[in-house]
Amino acid sequence: MTHETIQQKLFALYDGPLSERERKLVEGHLTQCPECRKAIAQWKSVSARLFPSQTFSEASEDFFVAKVMDRVRSSALDAGKSAWGWVLRWALPLVGSAVLAGWAFFSVLPDTGLYSAPSADAAFSSYSSYASASGNGIMQASYSPDEIAP
Amino acid sequence: MRQYHKKVMGYCLSMLQNHTEAEEAAQDIFVKAYRSLPKFKGNSTFSTWLYRITTNHCLDVLRKRNRRKTYSLDALVEEEGDAIHRLFSSNPVAAAQMENRDLAGKILSTLPEDYRIILTLREADGLEYQEIAETLDCSLDAVKGRLSRARKQLQENLRHFLRENDVYEEE
Ligand SMILES: [Zn+2]
Numbered sequence: 001m002t003h004e005t006i007q008q009k010l011f012a013l014y015d016g017p018l019s020e021r022e023r024k025l026v027e028g029h030l031t032q033c034p035e036c037r038k039a040i041a042q043w044k045s046v047s048a049r050l051f052p053s054q055t056f057s058e059a060s061e062d063f064f065v066a067k068v069m070d071r072v073r074s075s076a077l078d079a080g081k082s083a084w085g086w087v088l089r090w091a092l093p094l095v096g097s098a099v100l101a102g103w104a105f106f107s108v109l110p111d112t113g114l115y116s117a118p119s120a121d122a123a124f125s126s127y128s129s130y131a132s133a134s135g136n137g138i139m140q141a142s143y144s145p146d147e148i149a150p
Numbered sequence: 151m152r153q154y155h156k157k158v159m160g161y162c163l164s165m166l167q168n169h170t171e172a173e174e175a176a177q178d179i180f181v182k183a184y185r186s187l188p189k190f191k192g193n194s195t196f197s198t199w200l201y202r203i204t205t206n207h208c209l210d211v212l213r214k215r216n217r218r219k220t221y222s223l224d225a226l227v228e229e230e231g232d233a234i235h236r237l238f239s240s241n242p243v244a245a246a247q248m249e250n251r252d253l254a255g256k257i258l259s260t261l262p263e264d265y266r267i268i269l270t271l272r273e274a275d276g277l278e279y280q281e282i283a284e285t286l287d288c289s290l291d292a293v294k295g296r297l298s299r300a301r302k303q304l305q306e307n308l309r310h311f312l313r314e315n316d317v318y319e320e321e
Contacts (some may be wrong), residue, residue: 005243011298011301032155042305045312046312047273049237049242049254050254050304051254051270051273052242052245052246053160053246054159054246056156056159061156064177069153071181072185075181111207
């Protein structure tokens with residue numbers, strides 16, 4: 001085999017997967033060809049510096065595993081909490097402001113005489129039923145804590 | 151989990167080149183994997199699946215890291231030429247030190263993303279061609295070709311430093 005064809009196999013040998021026959025050929029060539037030896041040596045030198053092997057102590061692995069499990073557990077809890085947190089933070093104020101807006105809208109308009117509105121009371125009840133319906137929608141869309149908690 | 155900790159952490163370190171960020175990323179990856187475990191169908195090996203999550207996550211981190219400079223070769227050589235020279239003329243064991251990891255990260259950032267990924271999978275994690283092909287969802291020939299081009303380009307980028315280093319070569 002020539003130097004050119006060997007060169008293509010050179011890194012296959014370095015990386016591992018070569019048939020027995022090919023391995024012998026490449027190794028045989030390497031003993032006679034300084035250029036190929038140099039190519040492999042140079043790559044080894046690059047790899048050793050840019051991809052140094054890592055060692056991790058058992059203690060750091062223990063710490064890592066504990067930390068991950070902690071996060072898995074607390075994220076399950078958080079998912080439950082955040083569903084309720086979301087309802088409290090957004091849905092309640094939304095319902096509240098819808099009710100207020102409805103009340104303001106219908107209590108002002110009748111005074112102008114341009115629009116014969118239903119009474120403020122009726123408006124309030126229709127708005128609050130609309131708002132609570134949308135509120136329910138939100139709650140259904142979010143996860144209930146029971147579903148998420150382990 | 152222990153069995154995979156070293157692999158994932160090694161991969162993250164090579165991709166991110168920063169211990170704190172790598173540790174954080176590795177945690178995120180395991181939490182993510184744990185949660186999507188029900189989605190793991192078993193049509194790839196578990197480690198391939200985990201490597202895919204890891205690759206995507208590291209790429210996300212790299213993309214979000216806007217402050218991180220991707221170095222042009224010229225800028226890097228000008229700024230860090232002496233340091234790179236020291237790195238390549240010193241004992242390889244010193245490369246694991248943090249300041250050298252940082253430098254290694256800068257050197258690797260001169261490569262296109264897919265070259266960096268494939269080199270990391272092969273060199274840092276020791277994946278076989280078949281495993282790389284499954285992780286990156288490409289053919290064996292594509293793996294061999296890309297790996298060879300990536301090595302060539304990296305050596306080409308480092309040519310000034312490697313030539314001087316010829317004497318050191320065999321450890
Ligand atoms: Zn040769």
